[in-house]
Amino acid sequence: MSAESLRDALQAIGIECEVEPHGSLALLRAPIGTSGLEAPERRFAAIKAAREHGFAAIAVEILD
Amino acid sequence: MTSPSAARVAAAADGGATPVERERRLVEWLRAHAPVAIGFSGGVDSAYLACVAVEALGPDRTLAIIGRSASYPAAQWAAARAVAERFGVPVLELDTDEMSDPRYAANPSNRCYFCKTELWSRLVPAAQARGIATVVDGTNADDLGDWRPGARAAAEHGIESPLAMFGFTKAAIRERSRARDIPTWAQPSSPCLSSRLPYGTPVTAERLAQVERAEAGLRALGIEGDLRVRHHGDLARVELAPDLVPAWMAPERARGLAAAVREAGFARVAIDLRGFRSGALNVLAGVVAAPTEEAGR
Numbered sequence: 001m002s003a004e005s006l007r008d009a010l011q012a013i014g015i016e017c018e019v020e021p022h023g024s025l026a027l028l029r030a031p032i033g034t035s036g037l038e039a040p041e042r043r044f045a046a047i048k049a050a051r052e053h054g055f056a057a058i059a060v061e062i063l064d
Numbered sequence: 065m066t067s068p069s070a071a072r073v074a075a076a077a078d079g080g081a082t083p084v085e086r087e088r089r090l091v092e093w094l095r096a097h098a099p100v101a102i103g104f105s106g107g108v109d110s111a112y113l114a115c116v117a118v119e120a121l122g123p124d125r126t127l128a129i130i131g132r133s134a135s136y137p138a139a140q141w142a143a144a145r146a147v148a149e150r151f152g153v154p155v156l157e158l159d160t161d162e163m164s165d166p167r168y169a170a171n172p173s174n175r176c177y178f179c180k181t182e183l184w185s186r187l188v189p190a191a192q193a194r195g196i197a198t199v200v201d202g203t204n205a206d207d208l209g210d211w212r213p214g215a216r217a218a219a220e221h222g223i224e225s226p227l228a229m230f231g232f233t234k235a236a237i238r239e240r241s242r243a244r245d246i247p248t249w250a251q252p253s254s255p256c257l258s259s260r261l262p263y264g265t266p267v268t269a270e271r272l273a274q275v276e277r278a279e280a281g282l283r284a285l286g287i288e289g290d291l292r293v294r295h296h297g298d299l300a301r302v303e304l305a306p307d308l309v310p311a312w313m314a315p316e317r318a319r320g321l322a323a324a325v326r327e328a329g330f331a332r333v334a335i336d337l338r339g340f341r342s343g344a345l346n347v348l349a350g351v352v353a354a355p356t357e358e359a360g361r
Contacts, residue, residue: 022296022299023262027334032318033314037313037337038313039310043309043337046337047337057301057336057338058337058338059301059334060313060335061333061334062318062319062322
């Protein structure tokens, strides 16, 4: 389980964010509306990447 | 949260029976075991059971018992009272104090065992004092495969689970509730507030109140269906029904969501990308690999 490797994997699919680990929760940090995670295909890709990197859950923080 | 042995469930469940047939058998069983006291939370399962029981047995041989504590949401209590009043179900309310048990407050993965031990140790004597030997709960057939440490406490107190015994799934209970016009038929599952705290995070009245306020604030925004605010210290992780996630990630609505949760005392707010999952904290704790239902109440 590595936040850095998940961040890199997300970056590779076009999702720019920081990843903050909270145990087995991956918390994504990016300004609101910039991650494109509203789109189902990107969201599912992020969920899949989190799982592949050992995280049980993934959430995006709402940042102003 | 209960005890039916595999043999008894297998004997009674009959996978081919329709919900109507299951209900007929349930009524027969209730009549054979009356008077009956029901552990009553006002959730989908116990509301259905109480309504069937009062119709089958009458109010003199039916008693719904509510155990009230800090982990029992006020909105749930109000829903329970409303159902009971509408269907003429007699209600007894008792205070339970699981919070004062340090084994519960430490929030281990078998927390529900200590909660249910407290609940049944108060409900069963209260029923017996009124001449009621049979105490039942709303455990259904779907619950039997879940991680439910509360079931052991129920077994130790001789609690019966007729819905599970006769093979009622949650879907069947919703179907029969709808047919009976019981308003809980479409109500989301509603486990106790402690289920929002990761195992190992001490359960305190303050944390539970924080979660309750946040969820009430989100309901006030119009969010319906499954909803959980998971407590991760200063961070709240919001689980919405999966089909609602995209809409609430749009900037304007996300800001409103975050404001409502911050109002409840959380410094940081996040939206879970998968949306609501039953037993999601079990996944984080590694208790189960693929939960299908919320463990707990």
